[in-house]
Amino acid sequence: MKLPIVLVSQDNLALLSLRQQLEKENSFAVESKVRSFEEAFEFLRLKTGPTLVVVDLSRDSEKAFRVAQEIKLKLSGVHLVMSSPNNEPGTILRAMRAGAEEFLTQPFNWPEVVPALERIRTKISLQSARTLELGRIITVFSNKGGVGVTTVATNLAVALATTKKSVCMMDLVLQFGSVTTFLNLEPYYTILDLIQNLKRIDPLLLDGSLVKHASGLRVLAEPFYAEDARTIEPKDIDQILITLRQSFDFVVVDTRKEVDRIVSIALDSADLILFVTEMDVPSLRSATKALELFERMGVQQKKIRLVLNRHIKSKLINLESVEKTLGVKVFWALPNDYPTAIAALNQGLTIHETDPKSELAKSYRGMATAVLETITVSSDRRLDGGRKKSGILSRWIPMLKTK
Ligand SMILES: Nc1ncnc2c1ncn2[C@@H]1O[C@H](COP(=O)(O)OP(=O)(O)O)[C@@H](O)[C@H]1O
Ligand SMILES: [Mg+2]
Structure with missing residues (x-):
């Protein structure tokens, strides 16, 4: 995948030839607009x-x-290169002290420029592989449609992304996914492109397969054509989840209501399952069935968290009776607020963006914090005790295979 390059200068012409040269290179995606210091x-x-x-x-x-110093100090993920017509040792030294990884003298000496930038590209690929700590998978599920799974998954994912964590959402509603619609995103690539490239995936190629939300969240979109979803196999999903958790702090998975082999993988791989239900009798009945199924499937109960959506105070059913019926504690209750929920959905905004002062937005912020606490408090590295598998990571770093 192409490494994005941003040019920063007070003089539009100074980096013009560099931009033109880089536009010809396959491994780089240079921004056409030169950014001013401001x-x-x-x-x-x-x-x-x-x-x-x-x-x-x-x-x-x-x-x-x-x-340059401010950028280097405050923004992780930025790799700095400095360039000047003045190549006296003092200038180069200052550039290095400011955090520059390469120094390019002007006028540019092309045989040196591209290899210098390639060195950084290689370093990025190796670093991402080496500093890897596996991210956490949060699977949001309900066996009843329309109870708010996608709403919970998208709003939680964006909330996590705004806490400076790297977060990716995977739309596992492969035929009729709606995550990109909920977030008003237009993907260029989908899960099918990623599957095609899985064998030669690297962090840059992966990032290019995802669509970016303004919060920093990345989304892996469902296929453009519903019929193509049939070609996706469980092993592809397994491999994708392994790949995503190597690159992101959190992977939030939106699922459909049938527990097929693909959804089973998302449940099995999850560190945390947010099981969404509403408070009416039919919803609670289905919820009971799903929880029984989980038990038969061997899904660990300790990683399941019950999210009660559209909570209203009622004399007939309250939180205690829900907990008693299902035999599971309510992890979080999100208030019923259809006007805000539907306004968000129709504008492709999050609940927080739609009405940050609403009880619902407040509740979502609380839920995101609770999720973070649940995941980090567990003394175990993973709530499910860890599911070690050799995957792409072990291809990158052979010694991991022996662990
Ligand atoms: N807390 C809430 N209060 C009121 N309506 C909600 C709430 N959460 C979601 N909704 C609405 O419920 C409907 C179904 O939500 P959706 O997330 O698409 O469900 P699912 O993914 O489970 O099918 C949407 O119209 C959504 O706006
Ligand atoms: Mg949905």
Whole structure:
């Protein structure tokens, strides 16, 4: 996958030839707009994947150093390169101290430029493989349709992404997925492209297969054509989940209501299952059946958390009676607020963006915190005790195979 390159300069022409040269390169995706010192930080703040930034020192070098230092200090994932017509040792040393990984002298010496940038690209791939700690999978599920699974999954995923965690959502409603609609995103690639490339996946290729939300959340979209979902096999899903948890702190999976082989994998691989139900009798009946099925399937009860959606105070059914009926504690109760929920959905916004002061938005913020606590408090690395499997990671790092 192409490494994104952002050019930063106070002089639009200084980096023009570099931009033109990089546009010809297959391994890089250079931004066509050169960013000024003033706009660079804000622009880069919204990027979450690895990004290469070239800062030009030819005009107002003092300011350039200040900007570069701020970027390096506050933004992880940015790889800095500095460039100047002045290649005196003092300048190069200062650039290195500011965190530059390469220094490019102007006018550019092309046989040196591309290999220098390639070195950074290789370093990024190796680093991502080496510093890996597996992310947590949160599978959101209900065996009854329309109870709010996608609403819970999308709002939770965005909330987690805004806590500076890297988060990816996987739409496992493979035929008629709706995550991208909920978040008003237009994917260029889908899960099918990722499956095709699974054998040669690296962090950049992976990031390119996902669609990006303004919060930093990445989404793996369902196939464009519903009939193509049939070609996806359980082993593909297993492999994708392994790949995603190697690259993200959290993987949130939206599921459909049938427990087929594919959904079973998402339940089995999950560190946490948010089981969504409503409070009416038919919903509670289905919930009982699902929980019984989980038990027969050997899904560990300790990783299941009950989320009660559209909670209203009622004399007939209350939280205690729900807990008694299902034999499971209510982890979180989200209030009933159809106007806010539907307004969010129709605008492709989150509940928080739609009405941050609403009880529902407040409740979602609370739930995200509770999820983070549940996951980090567990002294065990994983709530399910860890499911060790050799996957892509062991291909990258052979010694892991022996563990
Ligand atoms: N807390 C809530 N209060 C009121 N309506 C809600 C709430 N959460 C979700 N909804 C609405 O319920 C409907 C079904 O939600 P959705 O997330 O698509 O369910 P599922 O994915 O389980 O089929 C949507 O119209 C959604 O706006
Ligand atoms: Mg849904």
